[in-house]
Structure formats: structure tokens, C-alpha cells
Amino acid sequence: MHAVPKLAACLLILAPLVPAQDGPGRKIPSVTLAPVPITTITRGKPGTVELQFRVGSGFHINSNTPKSEFLIPTALKLNAPTDIVVGKTTYPPGVDRSFPFAPDEKLSVYGGDFTLGVIVRPLAHVVPGKYALHGQxxxxxxxxxxxxxxxxxxxxFEVKVEKAKVVVHKKNPAQSPHAHN
Amino acid sequence: MKRDPVVIILVAMVVTIMLVFGFHMVRPSADQAALAGANLKGNMAPEFTLQSLDGKTVHLVDFRGKAVLLNFWATWCEPCKIEMPWFVELQKQYGPEGLQVVGIAMDDASQEDIAKFASNMGVNYPILIGKEAVGDAYGGVQFLPATFYIGRDGKVVDKVFGLKGRGEIEENIKKALAEGQAVQARR
Structure with a gap:
């Protein structure tokens, strides 16, 4: 019985978070970023951070390479802290789709879930630790x-920079000049 | 410690009201704009003064006595691109009866790019460079295309958001041409 008031309380609290309707009966398009797990990267070496986005149901956005010069490409811009170099962003290919408003034309779009890969390379002298990267x-x-x-x-998102692991090569005792038979 | 369910529900309601109130407080302009757009039908279309692509200053009142199809669009709006050839044809067809199509570009693109786009589309009606304030006066224009049909008397006959069929556009043009006929007759 105690579950009912708790459920009611949860519903009431979550009610305002239901997707808003803007304008005459239309939902606002939403693109969201899934929580990004902290990627561990060895300093001096590049690592890839994967960013997973979701386009709200019923909407699409242009891919990074739309088919018309007038369409606005989806593009990620990041600002990195000093000594962290942000390299190339890898965009997935767009899906060629036609829409009711232009059935004879195919547009290159993202819909549903899509993932971008960002190359991040901490410089060799960076102090190990967590670094935050911001962008849009x-x-x-x-x-x-x-x-x-x-x-x-x-x-x-954050990346964790660590020192390069020191690889210890164990010597074969048989090859040791001090080995005695 | 046992919590009273009534207290939990009351607290939840208070929090919900606070959240809803706060949510609406941070975006009053959007809601007010949407309300303004919803109330336009039957009222005088908001006046504006904008620059056209060819550098002329254009006022809405300049078209009084004509039926105006006022189309908010942008170069990045694919559905807008579908309508434009229809507007070109309808301007040719109904222009002699008193229709004036007017495009308002709600664009961040340069004026050159807008002109290039309009030229590619073979636009035969004035394209004005939009301002946010004009969009707000017409209800925010939160998505495109948004088209307002204005009678010869300057009153909004209808408004349409999003792409509609050519037939529906033509019907609205006929309504706008019929609206305020008396005004034209007096001229």
C-alpha cells in the first residue's frame, strides 16, 4: 500500500519533465548526449572518446555531410584544456532518407542513436589526473x-590521463652471465 | 520513523508546482509569442518594416488592398524549399487578382547566400531579411515554414505552420483574396 503514495509522488515530480509542446501542438526536437564514461588515456598517446547522441523520436538532423550547401551540418566543436590536444572527430555516415515533404529527394541525416568519436591526445608532460573537456x-x-x-x-566529458605503463622485461636466467649450471 | 503518505504527496505537489512555475518563468517569451501567434487570426497583421534583398525598405502596409501570403522561411529548411515553386506559380496565377506573396528569410546565412538560394528557386516575389522581433510579433515562428494569409483589409485570415499541400495553400489564397473585398472596392 505504501507503494501507491510513493508512485504518485514520483509521477508528480516527473510530470514537468514530459517533453514540452511548443507552438501549435508540436513537440520540441531534442538531441541528447548519453552520460560519457571517463576514458583513460596514456599521456603522449592518442585515445578515442565515444560520444553517444540520441535524436528524439519523430525528428532527424542533418548528417555532418548534408547533400546541399544550404543545409546546416551537424558539427562538434570542443575546447580542450592546455596540453590536451583534441584531434579529428569521426562522424558516422548519414542515412540517406526521403521524407514526405520531398519524396523524390534523399537527404543525408541522423536519426535515433548515433556515435561520434573524438581523438584526444594529452601531451607527454601532462600531469596525470582528470581533465574536463567542454564544447557544443x-x-x-x-x-x-x-x-x-x-x-x-x-x-x-572527462578524460583520465595516466602515465605510460613501464613494461618490465624479465631476463631469462639462462642467458644471465651470472647463471651457474 | 514512519512517514505519512499524505505529507509525501503534499510535498511532491509543492515541488511539482515550484518546478512548473520555475520552468515557465525561464521561458516567458516563447509562451507569450506562441500566444500572440494563436491570437492573430481575425486581427490586424502586425506591421513591420524590413529590408528586401534588393535593398528596398518594405512595410507591410505597402501591400494594403492586396491579399498577402506572408511566408517565413530559411535556406536550411527543406520543407520551405518544396513550397517555393508553388508560391512562384501561385503568384503568377493570382497576382493579377491581387495576391502578393512575400517571403521573410529567418536565416543566419549571409544576404548573398539568401539571394543565391532565392535565385536558384526562381523566386518572383519580394524576399525580406527577417528580424527576430518580427518573428516574435507573429507568434515566435519557432519552426518553419510558417505562413500567414492576410486579407486585403490587413487582417489575418489564416495561419499555417509546417508544410501543407499546394491545394490547401491555394484555398487559403482564395480566402485571403475574398477577405476585405469591400476595402478594395472602396479604393
Whole structure:
């Protein structure tokens, strides 16, 4: 019986978080970033951080390489701390889809889940520890009949920089000059 | 310690009300704009002064006596691109009867890019460089395309958000042409 009031309380608290309707009966498009696990990277060496995004149901965003010069590509921009170099971002290929508003035309889009890979390389002298990287994913979303102004999603994650592991090569005692038979 | 379920529900309700109130406090402009857009039908279309692509200053009132199809669009809006050839044809067809299509580009693109896009689309009607304040006056224009049909008397006959079929656009044009006929007759 105690579960009922708890459930009611949870529903009430979560009610405002239900996707908002903006304008005349339309949902606001949402692109979200899944929590990014901390990636451990050896200093002086590049590592890849994977960022998983989700486009809200019923919406699509342009891929990084849309088919028209006028369409706004999805693009990640990151600001790195000093001595952490942000390298190339790998974008997945877009999915070629046609939409009811242009059945004869294919657009290169992302919908549902997609993952970007970011190369991060701490310089060799970086002090080991956690470093935060911040940036934005710029995207422009549409549904089947309308498009929404470009938006920027904050992207924040951490990397853990560690020293290179020292590999100890054990010598074969048989080869030791001090080995005695 | 046993918690009273009534107290838990009351606390939850208070928190919910605070969250909802706070949520709406941070975005009053969007809601007010949407409300403004919803209330436009039957009222005078908000006046504006904007620059056209060819450098002219254009006021909405300049078109009084004509039915105006006011189309908010952007170069990045694919559905907008579908409508534009229809507007070109409809301007040719209904222009002699008193229709004036007017495009307002709600774009971050440069004026050159907007002009290039419009030229590629063969646009035969004025394209104005939009301002956020004008969009807000028309309800925020939170997504595109957004089209307002204005009668010859300057009143909003209808508003349509998102892409609709050519047939529906034509029907709205006919309504706008019919609206305020008396105004035209008096001129």
C-alpha cells in the first residue's frame, strides 16, 4: 500500500519533465548526449572518446555531410584544456532518407542513436589526473513537415590521463652471465 | 520513523508546482509569442518594416488592398524549399487578382547566400531579411515554414505552420483574396 503514495509522488515530480509542446501542438526536437564514461588515456598517446547522441523520436538532423550547401551540418566543436590536444572527430555516415515533404529527394541525416568519436591526445608532460573537456554539438532538426532553428547542445566529458605503463622485461636466467649450471 | 503518505504527496505537489512555475518563468517569451501567434487570426497583421534583398525598405502596409501570403522561411529548411515553386506559380496565377506573396528569410546565412538560394528557386516575389522581433510579433515562428494569409483589409485570415499541400495553400489564397473585398472596392 505504501507503494501507491510513493508512485504518485514520483509521477508528480516527473510530470514537468514530459517533453514540452511548443507552438501549435508540436513537440520540441531534442538531441541528447548519453552520460560519457571517463576514458583513460596514456599521456603522449592518442585515445578515442565515444560520444553517444540520441535524436528524439519523430525528428532527424542533418548528417555532418548534408547533400546541399544550404543545409546546416551537424558539427562538434570542443575546447580542450592546455596540453590536451583534441584531434579529428569521426562522424558516422548519414542515412540517406526521403521524407514526405520531398519524396523524390534523399537527404543525408541522423536519426535515433548515433556515435561520434573524438581523438584526444594529452601531451607527454601532462600531469596525470582528470581533465574536463567542454564544447557544443551544433545541429538543426526537422520533422516530417517543419524545420527548427539551429541549436547547440552542450557537450561535457572527462578524460583520465595516466602515465605510460613501464613494461618490465624479465631476463631469462639462462642467458644471465651470472647463471651457474 | 514512519512517514505519512499524505505529507509525501503534499510535498511532491509543492515541488511539482515550484518546478512548473520555475520552468515557465525561464521561458516567458516563447509562451507569450506562441500566444500572440494563436491570437492573430481575425486581427490586424502586425506591421513591420524590413529590408528586401534588393535593398528596398518594405512595410507591410505597402501591400494594403492586396491579399498577402506572408511566408517565413530559411535556406536550411527543406520543407520551405518544396513550397517555393508553388508560391512562384501561385503568384503568377493570382497576382493579377491581387495576391502578393512575400517571403521573410529567418536565416543566419549571409544576404548573398539568401539571394543565391532565392535565385536558384526562381523566386518572383519580394524576399525580406527577417528580424527576430518580427518573428516574435507573429507568434515566435519557432519552426518553419510558417505562413500567414492576410486579407486585403490587413487582417489575418489564416495561419499555417509546417508544410501543407499546394491545394490547401491555394484555398487559403482564395480566402485571403475574398477577405476585405469591400476595402478594395472602396479604393
Amino acid at each position: 554539438l551544433k545541429y538543426q532538426a526537422c520533422d516530417n513537415a517543419a524545420c527548427y532553428p539551429p541549436k547547440q547542445l552542450p557537450v561535457d
